[in-house]
Amino acid sequence: MKIWNRIKVKVLAFGITMSILPLASLGYLNVRTAEQDLLMSIQQRNTDLVKGIATDLGQLITGIEDKISTAGNIYGETLLQQDRESQEKFLYIFLRDIPAVEDLSLLNSRGIEVMRVSKREVITPQKLSQVDPKLLTQKGMVKHYLTADQRTMVSLIIPIKNRLTREIKGGFYVQVNLRSIMNKIITRYGNQKGAIFVVNRDGKLIAHEDFSQVLRQTPVSSSLAVRQFMEGKENAGRIPLRYVSFTGEEVLGVYAPIKQLGWAAVVEIPVREA
Amino acid sequence: MGKKVIYILMLLTGIIVILGCQIASKTEPTKWSVGILAASNAKAEKIVGFKQGLADLGITEGKDVTYIILNAQGEREQLLPLARKLVHEKPDVLVATGGVEADALKIAAENQNIPIVFIGAASTVQRGIVKSFIDPGAQITGVDNYHAELAGKRLELLKKLLPYVQKVIVIYDPNVPPGYTSLKIVQNTAKDLGIVIKTIAVSSRTDFKTKLNRQSVQNYDAILPLSSFLIETLTQDLLAFSWQNKIPVMGIIEQEADRGYFAAYGVSMYNQGYQGARIVAKVLQGQQPKQIPVETPDNLELVVNLRTVERLGLKLNETGLNFARIIIK
Numbered sequence: 001m002k003i004w005n006r007i008k009v010k011v012l013a014f015g016i017t018m019s020i021l022p023l024a025s026l027g028y029l030n031v032r033t034a035e036q037d038l039l040m041s042i043q044q045r046n047t048d049l050v051k052g053i054a055t056d057l058g059q060l061i062t063g064i065e066d067k068i069s070t071a072g073n074i075y076g077e078t079l080l081q082q083d084r085e086s087q088e089k090f091l092y093i094f095l096r097d098i099p100a101v102e103d104l105s106l107l108n109s110r111g112i113e114v115m116r117v118s119k120r121e122v123i124t125p126q127k128l129s130q131v132d133p134k135l136l137t138q139k140g141m142v143k144h145y146l147t148a149d150q151r152t153m154v155s156l157i158i159p160i161k162n163r164l165t166r167e168i169k170g171g172f173y174v175q176v177n178l179r180s181i182m183n184k185i186i187t188r189y190g191n192q193k194g195a196i197f198v199v200n201r202d203g204k205l206i207a208h209e210d211f212s213q214v215l216r217q218t219p220v221s222s223s224l225a226v227r228q229f230m231e232g233k234e235n236a237g238r239i240p241l242r243y244v245s246f247t248g249e250e251v252l253g254v255y256a257p258i259k260q261l262g263w264a265a266v267v268e269i270p271v272r273e274a
Numbered sequence: 275m276g277k278k279v280i281y282i283l284m285l286l287t288g289i290i291v292i293l294g295c296q297i298a299s300k301t302e303p304t305k306w307s308v309g310i311l312a313a314s315n316a317k318a319e320k321i322v323g324f325k326q327g328l329a330d331l332g333i334t335e336g337k338d339v340t341y342i343i344l345n346a347q348g349e350r351e352q353l354l355p356l357a358r359k360l361v362h363e364k365p366d367v368l369v370a371t372g373g374v375e376a377d378a379l380k381i382a383a384e385n386q387n388i389p390i391v392f393i394g395a396a397s398t399v400q401r402g403i404v405k406s407f408i409d410p411g412a413q414i415t416g417v418d419n420y421h422a423e424l425a426g427k428r429l430e431l432l433k434k435l436l437p438y439v440q441k442v443i444v445i446y447d448p449n450v451p452p453g454y455t456s457l458k459i460v461q462n463t464a465k466d467l468g469i470v471i472k473t474i475a476v477s478s479r480t481d482f483k484t485k486l487n488r489q490s491v492q493n494y495d496a497i498l499p500l501s502s503f504l505i506e507t508l509t510q511d512l513l514a515f516s517w518q519n520k521i522p523v524m525g526i527i528e529q530e531a532d533r534g535y536f537a538a539y540g541v542s543m544y545n546q547g548y549q550g551a552r553i554v555a556k557v558l559q560g561q562q563p564k565q566i567p568v569e570t571p572d573n574l575e576l577v578v579n580l581r582t583v584e585r586l587g588l589k590l591n592e593t594g595l596n597f598a599r600i601i602i603k
Contacts, residue, residue, distance in 0.1 A: 085593055088593050089592060089593045089596045092593060092594075092596040092597040093596050093597075095597060096576075096596065096597050096598070096599050099572075099573060117597075118427075119427075119574045120420075120423070120424065120427060120574070121427070122426045122427055122429075122430045122463050122466060122467070123430075124466050124467065126466075149407060149420075149423075149570045150407050150408055150567050150568075150569075150570070151570065177572060179569075179572065180572035180573070183549075183552065183572065186552075187330055187331060187552070210556070210561070210565075210566075211566075211567060211569075212565050212566055212567050215408050215567055
């Protein structure tokens with residue numbers, strides 16, 4: 001009898017173990033797979049988000065360039081020969097119609113400002129200056145900088161060329177308020193969790209939805225997504241790029257290049273929030 | 275025995291369900307409350323912009339946030355008592371719709387650890403609201419509307435719109451930082467532009483009525499009021515004076531041009547509120563105000579009121595008009 005009882009107990013114990021153990025193992029595997037799938041889907045969403053941001057930012061800046069460039073191609077050479085008042089009238093139209101443009105100069109072929117208009121500064125003939133004439137051989141963004149009142153600005157050069165000979169006759173020197181552009185983009189995309197920021201090719205922070213990070217020049221190159229951009233590696237987004245961010249937090253990060261500017265937009269979402 | 279077991283199981287199930295519901299209800303998003311202090315109805319448009327700004331960031335009234343709005347109805351002495359009342363409500367963040375409101379809230383909220391955000395205040399460093407733009411210093415930050423710093427630009431644009439202007443009356447309140455800060459800037463700009471200015475210091479409405487009269491503005495071409503709470507409350511008086519004496523006034527915000535000044539240059543009330551909303555959203559989401567730099571306005575607009583131009587018989591120059599974003603007809 002005792003033997004039977006012992007056998008019964010052992011069979012019961014074996015039965016319970018063999019039903020719980022596989023279930024528990026399967027359950028654990030399912031949870032792990034689901035977690036991976038969730039991370040992949042979050043990362044895919046991040047990838048789409050960061051591509052959208054990069055595209056928007058690039059297009060907004062090139063949109064400004066194109067607008068002024070088109071006018072420059074048609075009227076630029078004539079404008080350089082007109083009187084100061086006509087030049088001023090022309091520049092004021094752009095200042096009015098392009099909200100992100102803060103300051104706009106008309107340059108002659110030697111890089112000397114012949115006219116300038118500004119939304120904040122009072123401009124008198126004595127305040128006109130000169131830029132390096134070599135800049136006129138470029139087109140597009142030439143520098144970014146911080147103003148005294150903490151606005152991140154981008155300088156664009158748009159050369160004016162003779163329509164036939166393509167000789168450089170002068171140019172437009174445009175100061176664009178990057179912070180106002182970023183604010184618009186962040187309002188569009190910023191209901192997402194995590195952080196959105198922009199870096200240049202050297203891994204330096206250019207813009208961040210927490211603007212104080214830009215002012216403090218927080219070093220961000222320890223983030224893997226930033227390093228991947230700096231090294232020119234493609235971020236496939238297929239495998240979750242999970243790493244410890246410059247903030248010290250474990251994140252899912254992804255970047256997308258902003259080709260027009262040579263920068264990258266980066267999105268990092270803390271794993272605990274994902 | 276069997277029935278007892280069933281009853282016990284039913285009781286256990288019921289307890290689990292009730293506990294589960296309570297846990298579920300506890301995990302609903304927390305509602306925030308935002309206390310807003312306004313000195314007068316003139317700030318209404320800022321509040322509209324502010325609410326819209328938060329809504330665009332996904333923080334909607336009723337669902338995510340409740341607003342407690344107290345308005346001093348133009349009575350400055352009511353600001354501090356109202357500020358204390360707001361602080362007593364213990365909101366998640368206090369919002370000041372201007373500089374005088376920020377001053378009152380800063381006093382009322384001392385040692386309360388409630389963050390304060392100003393949605394458009396002038397000369398915030400000079401008046402001691404913040405330490406600096408980059409490092410506000412305390413539990414307060416926001417949008418500086420740059421009214422003082424743009425005073426010179428307003429004088430320049432006045433000249434662009436009306437090139438014949440050679441002599442300008444400058445009205446200012448000498449008792450407040452935006453007043454004397456703007457005055458210095460205007461004096462320097464006037465020198466650069468070759469404009470003669472005559473300053474009239476105004477400390478009260480009586481002062482204004484006494485000092486501003488037909489004789490005092492004789493041979494002057496325009497009036498440039500400088501930013502201050504007092505001057506803001508005198509808008510209607512200045513407008514009546516402008517129309518009576520056919521002398522144009524260059525205002526600071528769109529609403530002033532809308533009310534009848536011939537033009538205005540600066541950031542609109544709506545945009546001050548809208549821009550400030552972004553900072554409030556950061557605070558609501560856990561950032562400390564001292565970590566958030568003060569912002570200057572992103573959207574500056576020149577507004578011209580063509581009705582007033584016609585009424586005053588003014589002839590506007592096209593150069594200045596080309597820069598005007600909104601033209602009230």
